[in-house]
Amino acid sequence: MIRPTKTLQDILSGEKLPALEHTFTLVDLVLYGAATWDWNRMHYDIEHTKRLNLRAPVIDGQEFGAFFARAALEWAGPRALVKRLAMRMKAMAFAGDTLRAEGEVERIRDGAVVLTQRLTCGERLVAEATTELRLP
């Protein structure tokens, strides 16, 4: 049996999403690079990133979009669809960093729920997103 999906009637403005946290190891970065056909050395080559004066391989910023979408859909359920996801990068994040996605319901508009999401590494804001979901 499938998990239930939220409906607009279930949702309150300001409602918080469960936090999603993950430590991005170098293996995770290699996996993501391979899975997205993106072999940019920034994301796994330690010597290369040292030459660029970076402290470690850089997490691909596009992966934050997948992480925001996952946090939103885990909260909303299997019949929810992401209609829009607009994210703004605020800081780089690196292999070994633990990132935490948090968010809340900003408003309900035209039959869709609009979420505000943040990705942080400790006190550091890494990215923000506005995510719109269509619910059944």
Place this chain on the structure above:
Amino acid sequence: MALLSEELKAWIGREAHYPAREELGRASIRYFALALGDDNPLYVDDGYAREAGYPSLIAPPTLICETCQYAHRPPDEDGYIGHQWKLPVDNCRLIRAGNEYEFMRPVLPTDRISVTWTLEDIIERGRSGGGTQLFVSSVARFRDAAGELVAVNRETIVYQPLA
């Protein structure tokens, strides 16, 4: 000296098209979900996905915007094969400012997704530390085999001159 030269302005409006080379495929979807540590059964289990109302398992929404599967060429010196404009701008660091995704429908493993990139605009703006930088806005439109739009990715990359 202004970064936004007449030569650079002539790039605005350019397009690059990458036709689908194959179906997206179940392996690409499962690999992406594994890479994300995402155990959502919608991405691996047809029965579960059908029960939820989809014709088969589906791709995580952002997959087609993130993958370079559309490309078919050797990696460049940095290891990258995806789309890039290679603008005639020297000594700049490229920084991703943001992405805006729009999704028309869930993507299926049988979808053949073609991508067209358009360079929409280049704007020169001041930097807080002095000098200027370029904001390069592109849009990627993803279409299925019937030519129907399935997703749009608007992307802004900052070209920041190195000191």
